[in-house]
Amino acid sequence: MTPLARAELPVDTAALARFLIGKQxxxxxxxxxxxxxxxxxEAYVVGDTASHAxxxxxxxxxxxxxxxxxxxxYLAYGTSWMLNVSSEAAGTGAGVLIRALxxxxxxxxxxxxxxxxxxxxLARGPGRLAQALRIGPWADGLDLCADGPxxxxxxxxxxxxxxxxxxIGITKDADRPLRFYLRGNPFVSGPKGLNV
DNA sequence: AGTGCGATTGACT
DNA sequence: GTCAATCGCACTA
Numbered sequence: 001m002t003p004l005a006r007a008e009l010p011v012d013t014a015a016l017a018r019f020l021i022g023k024q025x026x027x028x029x030x031x032x033x034x035x036x037x038x039x040x041x042e043a044y045v046v047g048d049t050a051s052h053a054x055x056x057x058x059x060x061x062x063x064x065x066x067x068x069x070x071x072x073x074y075l076a077y078g079t080s081w082m083l084n085v086s087s088e089a090a091g092t093g094a095g096v097l098i099r100a101l102x103x104x105x106x107x108x109x110x111x112x113x114x115x116x117x118x119x120x121x122l123a124r125g126p127g128r129l130a131q132a133l134r135i136g137p138w139a140d141g142l143d144l145c146a147d148g149p150x151x152x153x154x155x156x157x158x159x160x161x162x163x164x165x166x167x168i169g170i171t172k173d174a175d176r177p178l179r180f181y182l183r184g185n186p187f188v189s190g191p192k193g194l195n196v
Numbered sequence: 197a198g199t200g201c202g203a204t205t206g207a208c209t
Numbered sequence: 210g211t212c213a214a215t216c217g218c219a220c221t222a
Contacts, residue, residue, distance in 0.1 A: 055220095
């Protein structure tokens with residue numbers, strides 16, 4: 001398993017969000033490897049009022065302002081951890097939210113982490129994804145382009161058709177087409193009809 | 197120091 | 210379909 005090289009990541013946030021569709025997230029735990037294919041992402045771009053980075057760097061968002069290809073992990077609604085990939089040049093705050101995975105390896109571990117047997121529910125949604133991979137605050141700032149407990153990787157799978165739509169669950173800047181997903185993939189989150 | 201509010205989820209009608 | 214849980218953060222004063 002070779003991590004994605006930082007040099008091959010598109011600098012532009014929306015381009016990176018699209019690029020990451022079909023790539024893999026690989027999680028190495030003491031119990032074994034967990035991996036999944038990225039089937040849904042959202043871009044939080046420069047100048048985006050929906051982005052946590054919009055008002056400048058804060059203690060929480062510092063990872064969005066570092067080198068690209070690092071994890072930005074935060075807690076949403078006091079209940080769910082979110083995994084993002086930092087984008088743009090160092091000093092610029094932007095990132096890509098990984099919203100859903102198609103489980104590949106370590107499915108038994110994912111079931112144990114999630115407390116459910118339902119394959120479709122293991123990593124469909126950003127909070128579920130983080131729970132399935134046991135991603136928490138420890139991963140904030142981690143380099144995702146290096147060997148380690150969590151990284152991004154290539155996938156040999158044939159590229160499917162990528163759909164574009166509006167982002168889910170936000171109120172500000174809600175009309176921008178910054179959500180990317182694999183058309184028709186059953187592991188894409190969101191209300192029915194948003195993955196067609 | 198106080199307060200309002202989410203880049204969600206799961207339980208329930 | 211509706212709705213509460215839950216808490217760290219950023220904004221106001």
